Amino acid sequence: MTDRLETDKRVDRRAFVSELLALTPDALVVTGLGSASYDVFAAGDRDKNYYLWGAMGGAAALGLGLALAQPGRSVVVITGDGEQLMGIGALGAIAVKQPDNLTIVVLDNGHFGETGMQRSHSSLGANLVEIARGFGIGKARSVDSLEQVHESARGILARDGTAFLQVFVEANEPPRALPPRDGPFIKNRFRTALGLQPF
Numbered sequence: 001m002t003d004r005l006e007t008d009k010r011v012d013r014r015a016f017v018s019e020l021l022a023l024t025p026d027a028l029v030v031t032g033l034g035s036a037s038y039d040v041f042a043a044g045d046r047d048k049n050y051y052l053w054g055a056m057g058g059a060a061a062l063g064l065g066l067a068l069a070q071p072g073r074s075v076v077v078i079t080g081d082g083e084q085l086m087g088i089g090a091l092g093a094i095a096v097k098q099p100d101n102l103t104i105v106v107l108d109n110g111h112f113g114e115t116g117m118q119r120s121h122s123s124l125g126a127n128l129v130e131i132a133r134g135f136g137i138g139k140a141r142s143v144d145s146l147e148q149v150h151e152s153a154r155g156i157l158a159r160d161g162t163a164f165l166q167v168f169v170e171a172n173e174p175p176r177a178l179p180p181r182d183g184p185f186i187k188n189r190f191r192t193a194l195g196l197q198p199f
Contacts, residue, residue, distance in 0.1 A: 009144035013107050013169035016149055017078060018043040020105070023153035024074060028066060028194075032059035032079025035173070036107055040078055042177035047193035051179040051186055057087030060104055064094050067102035070194065074101050074156045081108040081122040081166075088131065094162060095136030101159040104132075105152075109171040122166075132164040140164035 017039040029049045031037040037051045052059050063077035084106045108122050132140035188198030
């Protein structure tokens with residue numbers, strides 16, 4: 001894997017997410033808002049997907065809480081560079097707690113895809129891998145090829161330490177695949193999948 005701010009190698013986001021989820025079928029998945037949710041839903045709706053609608057910056061923090069509450073299960077946060085930048089401080093809390101079962105996957109197209117494709121900080125000099133390492137997440141690395149999905153999945157399945165993956169994806173906008181927007185339904189379906197009572 002490479003540790004570069006800029007790369008001319010980019011991954012098809014839908015292909016990467018689909019392959020990653022196929023290789024980790026039992027993982028609990030939290031999505032950031034927008035394109036990350038569309039990508040996860042396009043790969044196949046699952047009861048163990050928690051689509052986070054409208055809470056920009058909250059995906060990594062929610063994933064941390066879930067990983068601490070469910071230490072025997074792999075937890076994967078799939079979000080975008082803009083959403084993660086909004087909640088960058090959550091990486092500090094994640095580094096302090098270091099749950100073995102948490103992986104943060106940032107699909108980085110270098111743009112704010114939901115607001116008009118303006119360039120984001122990650123294409124203007126901010127190195128998300130170095131930022132994550134600076135907070136104390138030692139297993140932070142970048143991904144720029146589909147072949148690296150297998151290595152990424154092995155780490156998720158092994159639950160061998162907190163990981164942060166900056167996945168360089170193409171700056172395009174695949175057709176939107178909209179998951180359910182009913183918050184109580186998503187919450188209760190997810191709780192049921194965990195063997196908890198809905199409320």
